[in-house]
Amino acid sequence: MQVKREIKNDSYGIRITVVEEDKEIGRVWLYVLYNNLHKEPFGLLEDVFVDEKQRGKGVGKQVVQAAIEEAKKIGCYKLIANTRSSKEIVCAWYEKFGFKKHGVEFRMDLIEKYAGI
16 A cells, blocks of 8 residues: 655635725635545635724624635635634624534644644
């Protein structure tokens, strides 16, 4: 048995931000990824962030909606967003966009300082 390794360079990330008075107040990364099961890519949302002073004003909704639209425009067949299941408010927030709970995420922290984040 032999394990082979292949590097593909067709995946990429798009950083979507909301700026107010030259200051970033919200962001999300949309990673566009390919696998061998589908010819279309899939999207992964990561690092959704809104400045604490701006929370509750629709900034998060704005960046996530922009990422959803971008993923549709690119032709992603699915979009994945994740959060800890203990963050019930965040889970409910994603469901408002149309995300559905699906499966279970498993995580292995490879760098100790990120353990539990």
